[in-house]
Amino acid sequence: MSAPTHIPVLLQETIEALDVQPGGRYIDCTLGDGGHAVAILDHSSPGGQLLGIDADPDAIKISEARLQAYSSSTLIINENFVNLQAICIKYDFFPVHGILFDLGLSSHQLNSDSRGFSFQHEAPLDMRLSPSQEVSAAEIINTSSETKLAHLIKTYGEESYSHKIAHRIVQERPIRTTLQLARTIEQVIGSRRGKIHPATRTFQALRIAVNQELEHLEAVLRQAMNLLGFEGRLVVISYHSLEDRIVKQFMQQESKDCICPPSIPICTCGHTAYLKLINKKVITPSSAEVQLNPRSRSAKLRAAERLTTQAQDDQYKTIEKLCFSVGIKTGGWRKPALLKKLRQTFSAP
Numbered sequence: 001m002s003a004p005t006h007i008p009v010l011l012q013e014t015i016e017a018l019d020v021q022p023g024g025r026y027i028d029c030t031l032g033d034g035g036h037a038v039a040i041l042d043h044s045s046p047g048g049q050l051l052g053i054d055a056d057p058d059a060i061k062i063s064e065a066r067l068q069a070y071s072s073s074t075l076i077i078n079e080n081f082v083n084l085q086a087i088c089i090k091y092d093f094f095p096v097h098g099i100l101f102d103l104g105l106s107s108h109q110l111n112s113d114s115r116g117f118s119f120q121h122e123a124p125l126d127m128r129l130s131p132s133q134e135v136s137a138a139e140i141i142n143t144s145s146e147t148k149l150a151h152l153i154k155t156y157g158e159e160s161y162s163h164k165i166a167h168r169i170v171q172e173r174p175i176r177t178t179l180q181l182a183r184t185i186e187q188v189i190g191s192r193r194g195k196i197h198p199a200t201r202t203f204q205a206l207r208i209a210v211n212q213e214l215e216h217l218e219a220v221l222r223q224a225m226n227l228l229g230f231e232g233r234l235v236v237i238s239y240h241s242l243e244d245r246i247v248k249q250f251m252q253q254e255s256k257d258c259i260c261p262p263s264i265p266i267c268t269c270g271h272t273a274y275l276k277l278i279n280k281k282v283i284t285p286s287s288a289e290v291q292l293n294p295r296s297r298s299a300k301l302r303a304a305e306r307l308t309t310q311a312q313d314d315q316y317k318t319i320e321k322l323c324f325s326v327g328i329k330t331g332g333w334r335k336p337a338l339l340k341k342l343r344q345t346f347s348a349p
């Protein structure tokens with residue numbers, strides 16, 4: 001389970017986008033091998049704290065071992081990030097200075113010969129992030145109607161041969177392993193397709209369906225935004241256009257004061273901006289990074305900052321004055337940390 005190690009993607013860019021500061025409090029919602037987490041802990045030292053979440057118990061074991069030296073400042077939870085808000089409330093871990101999502105799979109998961117994520121290794125068609133999930137890829141492949149399969153492969157894989165592939169799958173069933181499925185797809189669209197393997201899109205579609213990836217991403221972004229302290233950062237690295245579209249639309253919508261359709265002359269939505277976009281253009285890996293780590297090639301990083309309203313700003317100026325009056329050094333660091341220090345000071349016996 002140890003080698004090869006997952007290489008964290010856009011590492012420096014992530015630390016910058018999160019604006020990691022000493023003493024800050026961060027959440028890594030996709031802990032994986034803990035590569036980003038280690039960098040966050042290093043940059044937030046002294047005094048930094050990290051809540052790390054992963055749905056995969058194997059990833060939890062790997063990251064726990066890797067983050068052992070940081071155990072006093074780290075809380076690691078084996079959960080699906082769709083429950084982010086409940087987790088943070090349970091462990092009293094909010095507001096936070098930054099939240100990271102590095103979506104998709106780690107190299108360990110992709111290279112595993114038991115998880116079924118890759119068409120390059122023979123494995124049972126599983127694809128579940130966690131064994132506690134009920135539905136595996138084999139179940140979807142072997143029990144869905146042809147129409148449902150075609151729709152799924154089209155929608156989640158953006159595969160133009162979805163109907164032909166679904167038809168062939170139904171003829172070939174039962175299909176139990178990754179290579180059996182890959183060969184079935186090759187029979188429909190041939191063994192080569194430009195730079196990508198012919199099974200790439202169907203495997204992506206299945207993985208998304210098994211793990212409800214898009215639904216969970218949509219649900220968690222709002223939770224994450226609400227857990228950010230003022231000026232806290234939300235950073236998302238996505239690896240395919242369906243994920244990136246959700247992130248882009250969410251960040252764009254939440255950074256607008258009005259989201260009425262352009263045809264409506266006067267605003268009726270009452271929406272106010274919660275976020276400010278950090279990078280107007282999406283951040284992608286340099287060619288040097290792609291050369292070093294080909295898996296980074298499709299990565300897209302988007303970042304946004306939680307806005308402060310005038311009223312909140314006034315409130316914090318008062319808090320800062322209060323801190324000063326009771327001798328708390330604010331250290332120029334962000335406001336949620338001040339609140340914490342204040343709470344500690346005033347609740348002390």
Ligand SMILES: C[S@@+](CC[C@H](N)C(=O)[O-])C[C@H]1O[C@@H](n2cnc3c(N)ncnc32)[C@H](O)[C@@H]1O
Binds near residue numbers: 035059
């Ligand atoms: C690309 S890897 C993260 C790698 C990590 N940033 C590192 O540097 O080692 C993505 C991780 O997110 C986890 N993951 C994906 N979707 C998840 C979800 N809905 N809830 C919790 N973990 C999830 C996967 O199990 C995987 O370990």
